[in-house]
Amino acid sequence: MKIGLRTVKTAVSATLSMIVAGSLGLLYPASAGIIAVLSVTNTKKTSLLTGFYRLLSLALATAIAYLCFSILGFNAFAFGVFLLLFIPGAVHFNLSDGIVVSSVLVTQYLIEQDLSWTIIGNEFLLMTIGVGFALLMNLYMPDTEQHLKEDQEVIETMFRKILNNMAAYLNQPNKEKNLFEKCNELKEFIRTGENWAKNHAENQLIFSNHYYIEYFTMRRLQSNRLKDMLRILENITVEPEQVENIQGLLQYTAETFAENNNGQDILDRIDQVYDVYRKKELPKTREEFENRAQLFQFLQLFQSFIEIKAEFAKNQNEK
Known part of the structure; x- marks a missing residue:
């Protein structure tokens, strides 16, 4: 049985909350422990926001x-009316996360048959202690x-391998069948990285660092373009000399693929390839035209693939 860090923090915060609430002579000190259990989250920022919204709730x-207990008395019917009003109100003010905790604390007003400042202060102290220790x-x-x-x-290693494989199988009759599978694995790994990046950003209370979120978002967009390129790759059948330049681009990109590569050099090389194709003899048959069009579409997707990184690098430099 594995005990994780969050479990340890939950147990410690609940214990300390109950001890402090009891030492202050508060009613229902166990409630502070339960509030702490419900307030330990995955990140610092979510813990802070959870505590703040629960106090508002x-x-x-x-x-x-x-209002309800003053008019209807301290009874179950009044509590039911309270819920009919409180739940929609909490949802309206985006305080849904505090509905259960606040409703439990309100039952203590009901049990004590009291809504004096003393009991109200007791409930707010319980909430403050619970969320405070969780934070x-x-x-x-x-x-x-x-x-x-x-x-x-x-x-980046996964990208390099896929790009090298694409260069090897471009215009080949026997395509690499598991390239789509590799691309899906890449996208799944990027998605996991995005989740880690969001947690990392939310653990920065003062200076939020969104670089990693933006980085993984950029790579996800590139993986989408990569998949579109693979679909075109399956249908390309042209003369070998027609694909040499693009194969060279893919191989060069795989060799230089890195976080600090802004992609501008590759974009310049793409422009050169466009110039080469403009000077080539026009296709003579419909089949040649269609195949050449597929190759041109592949090159456009590849250009878009590199432009995504170039735009990311430009945005980072401007910050």
Whole structure:
């Protein structure tokens, strides 16, 4: 049985919350522990926002409970009316996350048959202690930046292999059948990297670093273009001399594919390839024309593939 870091932080924050609430003489100190359990999240930022919204949710719940219990008395019927008003209100103000916790705390007004400032203060202290210790525990988060850098290296290696395979099988009768599978694996790995990047950004409370989110988004867009290129690759059948320049581009891109490559050199080479094709003799038959059109479409997709990286590099330089 494996006990994760979040489980440890949940147990510690709940224990400390109950101890502090009990030492302050608060009613229902166990509630502070339960609130802590529900408030330990995956990132610092979500913990902070969760705590803030739950305090707002409790304020809304207390106001509605005061109205319902004052008019209808402290009974189950009044609590039902409270829920009919509170739940839609919390949803309207985007406080849905605090519905359950705040409703439980409102039942303590009902049990005590009291809505004095003393009991209201008791509930707000329970909430503050619970979310406070949850946030305190979440101030420690393992540094995931090294993990993200390793993911970048893996992704770039996967891109290189696919590009080299595309160069090898371009215009060949026997295509590499598992290139689509490799491309899907690449996209799945990028998706996982994006999730890690979002967690990394949300663990920066003061200075949010969105570089890795933007990086993995860029690679995901490139993987989409890569898949479109593979679909065209399956149908290309032209004279060998017609694909030499594009094969050279793919091989060069695979060799230079890296995080710090802004793609401008490759775009210049693409322009040169366009010039070469413009000077070639026009196709003489319909079949030649269609095949040449497929090759041209492949080159356009490849250009778009590189432009995605070039745009990313430009945006990073402007920041």
